[in-house]
Amino acid sequence: MFDAPTDDMTAPWHARPVPPAPWAAVRRSGGASAVKDGTAETDWAAQVALVRDNRDSAAFARIFRHFAPRVKGFLMKSGASAALAEECAQDVMATLWTKAHLFDPARASVSTWIFTIARNRRIDALRKARRPEPEDLPWGPEPAPDQADTMAMQQDTDRLGRALTALPPKQRALIERAYFGDLSHTEIAAETGLPLGTIKSRIRLALDRLRHQMT
Amino acid sequence: MPIRHHMTDALLLAYSAGQLSEAFNLVVAAHLSMCDECRAQAGAFDAVGGAMLEHAPASEMGGGSLAQTMARIAAAPATPRAAAPRRGLLPGPVRDYVGGDLDAVRWRPVGMGVRQAILPTAPGAKARLLHIPAGQAVPDHGHRGMELTLVLRGAFRDATDRFAPGDVEIAAEDLEHTPVAEAGEDCLCLAATDAPLRFTALLPRMLQPLFRI
Numbered sequence: 001m002f003d004a005p006t007d008d009m010t011a012p013w014h015a016r017p018v019p020p021a022p023w024a025a026v027r028r029s030g031g032a033s034a035v036k037d038g039t040a041e042t043d044w045a046a047q048v049a050l051v052r053d054n055r056d057s058a059a060f061a062r063i064f065r066h067f068a069p070r071v072k073g074f075l076m077k078s079g080a081s082a083a084l085a086e087e088c089a090q091d092v093m094a095t096l097w098t099k100a101h102l103f104d105p106a107r108a109s110v111s112t113w114i115f116t117i118a119r120n121r122r123i124d125a126l127r128k129a130r131r132p133e134p135e136d137l138p139w140g141p142e143p144a145p146d147q148a149d150t151m152a153m154q155q156d157t158d159r160l161g162r163a164l165t166a167l168p169p170k171q172r173a174l175i176e177r178a179y180f181g182d183l184s185h186t187e188i189a190a191e192t193g194l195p196l197g198t199i200k201s202r203i204r205l206a207l208d209r210l211r212h213q214m215t
Numbered sequence: 216m217p218i219r220h221h222m223t224d225a226l227l228l229a230y231s232a233g234q235l236s237e238a239f240n241l242v243v244a245a246h247l248s249m250c251d252e253c254r255a256q257a258g259a260f261d262a263v264g265g266a267m268l269e270h271a272p273a274s275e276m277g278g279g280s281l282a283q284t285m286a287r288i289a290a291a292p293a294t295p296r297a298a299a300p301r302r303g304l305l306p307g308p309v310r311d312y313v314g315g316d317l318d319a320v321r322w323r324p325v326g327m328g329v330r331q332a333i334l335p336t337a338p339g340a341k342a343r344l345l346h347i348p349a350g351q352a353v354p355d356h357g358h359r360g361m362e363l364t365l366v367l368r369g370a371f372r373d374a375t376d377r378f379a380p381g382d383v384e385i386a387a388e389d390l391e392h393t394p395v396a397e398a399g400e401d402c403l404c405l406a407a408t409d410a411p412l413r414f415t416a417l418l419p420r421m422l423q424p425l426f427r428i
Contacts, residue, residue, distance in 0.1 A: 057285065064281050069273035076274055086277050094287040107258060112265030119233040119264060129237040129337035135248035135307030161266035179232045179267050186361075188234060190224030196259040204255040211251065 042066070044110035045103075045150045052100035060097060067111070068093050071118045078122055078181045088121045095121075105150040106206040109157035122181070137210040149206065156199045163194050220382035222246055222253045226363075231260035238342035238407040241308055241334065242363045242383070245405055248306035249381040305367065309334075309405060312342070317403075320344055329353060340409040347371065347396040347404070354393070360409035362386040364394070369402030371395060 042062065050059035068089050075085035095117050103113050120131040164172060171193055178188050222230075222243060229235050230243040247254040277283075303310050304317040312334040313319050322330040322344075330346040340360075347353055349369070363385055370379040373392040378384050386392065396402035 060285075061281060064284065067268075068276050068280065068284075070268050070271045072276060073274035074268055074271040077271065082274070085274065086280065089276065090280060090284045090287060093284050094291060097288045098291050098293075108261060109265050111269045112258075112262045115264035115268040116261055118268065119231075123233050127337065129240075131233070132237070132241040132244035132308040132311065134244050134254060157262050157265050157269075160262055161269050164263070164266050165270060175263065176267065178228065178234065179264055181232070181234065183234065185226070185229035185234045185239070188225050188229045188232070190228050192228070192263065194263060196256075196263070199262045200255045200259040203258040204251060207251040207255060 043151075043154070045105040045154060048096070048100055048103055048105075048110055051097055052103070060093075063096065063110070064093050067096075067114050071114065074115075074118055074180070075122060077176075079126060080122070084125060088118070088125055092118045092121050104206070105153060106146065106209075107153070107203050109154045112157060126181075137207065149202075153199075153202060156202060160194060160196075160199065167193055218250050218252070218379075218381035220376070220378060220384060221250065222383060223385060224256065226385070227253060227257045228260045228263075231257050231264060236340035236407075236409060237336040238334075238340035239361075239363060239409070241312060241336060241342045242365050242405055242407045244308040245306040245367075246365050246381070246383050248308060309344070309367070312336070313344075322346060327351060327354070340407055342405065342407045345402075345404045345406055347394070347402040349396055349401050350398045352393050352395045360388065362390075362406060362408045364404050364406045367403040367405055369400040370397045371402050371404070372397060 044063065044066075047059040047063050050056035051063070071092050072082075072085045072089040075088050076082060080088065092114065096114060099117075103110070108116070120133075123129055123131045164175070167175070174183075174189065175192055175194075177183050226235070226239075226243060230240060235243065243257075247257055305313060310316055313332070320332045322332050325331050328348040328351050332344045334342040334344065336342050344367075345353070345364075347369075353371075363383060364378070365383045366378045366380050368380060370377060371394045372378070373384075373394045375384070375390075375392065377397075378394075384394075
């Protein structure tokens with residue numbers, strides 16, 4: 001994916017083997033929105049950056065309108081009452097604002113990041129337990145991750161979403177039950193049938209870069 | 216030394232989906248702090264959650280919810296910019312539960328020179344730090360449920376293999392094992408169990424309620 005003709009990436013990790021990505025050519029569209037399947041899609045990472053840098057409440061309102069109802073729906077599917085889900089969804093969105101500087105778009109799309117906040121809030125609200133997270137990795141000298149990495153992560157997550165909707169209904173239902181909290185960990189099968197290799201490799205590269213900066 | 220014993224995909228998916236008990240979450244988070252391979256895989260499972268959220272049935276927010284959220288934000292204390300993460304002898308998530316680094320652990324002896332410290336997690340499963348003197352065996356035991364053992368320092372061996380820092384042993388119900396710390400260095404482990412251990416010898420069995428093993 002890093003040997004596309006337009007690639008200007010010169011960092012030392014470029015030589016690491018990564019799976020080929022035939023869609024690499026569409027990656028560099030950049031800008032505030034990317035055109036995909038003929039429809040304009042909001043670049044959510046750019047919106048989060050506006051919240052982080054400018055305390056931009058219009059950008060926040062856009063994120064809120066899109067994600068808050070989804071977070072609420074996710075929490076209700078996970079067994080929360082409408083009132084608790086509303087309360088937690090507001091909380092999740094407020095966390096997005098206060099922790100916008102902790103979001104790393106090279107390692108997760110905005111929807112993935114919001115999912116992790118909502119999941120942790122659910123554990124806290126429904127199970128009254130803490131959620132241990134892995135040790136933080138340091139930020140590098142460049143506060144803004146490469147725009148291409150950000151776009152690629154977003155597109156990979158979109159692609160994963162399409163793969164998810166294309167799964168046979170039975171298999172998809174099983175994954176949904178796992179994520180909505182309907183399965184115990186012993187019932188969870190790791191075989192999702194989803195193409196996770198690309199995203200894993202991409203996150204691995206971002207981690208390698210952070211580790212590299214630590215030494 | 217590369218990590219040889221990793222988390223299973225089933226555990227990483229369960230961690231990502233938020234289905235593990237707090238004690239097991241802690242062991243997974245500690246392993247991910249040491250293992251970028253599993254951390255990336257957990258990130259991929261998080262991305263499934265992101266895709267799921269994107270396709271979740273939207274549920275209309277209450278009237279005035281945006282304004283209420285803005286009021287929450289105004290009332291929230293400022294989150295400071297993340298300082299450079301502090302490195303320690305224990306992985307970050309374990310330090311959070313200890314309330315400090317290795318020197319802050321409040322050990323209790325459990326016999327034969329082995330010490331443990333139970334970490335404060337929600338009921339249902341137990342997390343503990345174990346300190347095993349070099350060359351010492353942990354009493355022969357089996358499990359009623361699952362046991363996850365992550366090596367933090369030193370190494371141990373049992374009938375199945377050798378486990379070094381970062382390695383995790385996933386012992387199912389059927390495994391009867393006698394882990395032995397390698398000679399030369401004391402072994403420090405983080406372990407989680409979802410049911411009390413089953414000791415084969417009589418004496419540890421009698422001590423079990425006393426030491427809450």
